[in-house]
Amino acid sequence: MFSKVLIANRGEIALRILRACKELGIQTVAVHSTADADAMHVRLADESVCIGPPSARDSYLHIPALVAACEITGAEAVHPGYGFLSENARFADILQAHGIAFVGPSPEHIRLMGDKIEAKRTAVSLGIPVVPGSDGGIETDAEAHRVADEIGYPVLVKAAAGGGGRGMKVARTPAELEFALANARAEAQSAFGDASVYLEKYLATPRHIEIQVLGDGQGNAIHLGERDCSLQRRHQKVWEEARSPALNDDARAEIGETVAAAMRKMRYSGAGTIEFLYENGAFYFIEMNTRLQVEHPVTEMITGIDIVHEQIRVASGSTLSLTQDDVQFDGHAIECRINAEDPRTFMPSPGRISHFHTPGGLGVRVDSAVYQGYLIPPYYDSLIGKLIVHGRNRVECLMRLRRCLDEFVVDGINTTIPLFRQLVDHPDIADGSYDIHWLEAYLAEST
Known part of the structure; x- marks a missing residue:
């Protein structure tokens, strides 16, 4: 150690x-x-x-x-x-x-999964289901039109070196495709220094499901179940939960073992997350993040496994401290990302926090580094904390989350807490009936 x-x-x-x-x-x-x-x-x-x-x-x-x-x-x-x-x-x-x-993982694995085209090819070779699309980068507009005709519109143009929704454009018709290609390439070049793009089938109403994995680089790898990250704004996650309301135990076990087997074959080391779009009972690989995720606490809450402990142990040369049989899922957990932003316009709100009180009680966790009197600087990401709650089931979890949001006090700046107070009372959220487009549609209707 x-x-x-x-x-x-x-x-x-x-x-x-x-x-x-x-x-x-x-x-x-x-x-x-x-x-x-x-x-x-x-x-x-x-x-x-x-x-x-x-x-x-x-x-x-x-x-x-x-x-x-x-x-x-x-x-x-x-x-x-x-x-x-x-x-x-x-x-x-x-x-x-x-x-x-x-x-973290080896530099080779970081490079491999950082290139979205190579990551997709690797997923295919490992038996992970992928979204239909181009076999590699799109070099010409003519090639893009050919691929789009094969897989059918709408299509998604994506930056090969992308992330966070940058370099992603939707084309619903051939006329829109050339515009989408030009814009995606320009945005990718500006954001990542690499204008390479590829095409994927655009799924109309998918959920965003991700599988947490741990490996030790010595041939051992396990999965810790899934997280549902479908509530997003501009491809940025806002609310995450584990387990997903959309999956049953059979689907959960099948995709989890598929991913874990792939990580064992790769001899992957450390924590990683394989992200999928999920629609009509099918999973489609979109990318792998070779790092700790912002939303890792919801997985820790339902498994009792400290993911950071395992990261450090594995990096020091130890094998995983647990096997797949040791992983048990208990209850339900939800995380809300508390940002220093206006809850309507989402404009950043740096400044000094005059009062700060976090909720507590059974099944409540707040990951935050701010305190009363802290001055939030304007130079970095607007995330100031994460409220994570756990319940015996999803209904109890939502009830606990509602109570915690009412207790949470952050004065002196704007935060997104009022947005979550609205979401927790919405019938679609209570039913778990949402996809990756739901939140943006809700926000558009609310303004």
């Missing part, structure tokens, strides 16, 4: 990792920009190192500063959390060259 881990992140995820390290008896090193000098993870870490000015490019994304922080403090490993450098294969390579462990 490592004796000291550097946490290459900020906010709630940095605090989440810090807590796991402390429980394992590992010393922690926090890194921070000048804007985060008063952050909670900096206050609680055993050591801290300032790595640059507020801009993420000059601090949290500045690899030389992070390597230097490791060397200065003697950190043996780096946990990247999510976002920033968590899926940067070059960063993992550089750490490896300096004798520092990367708490």
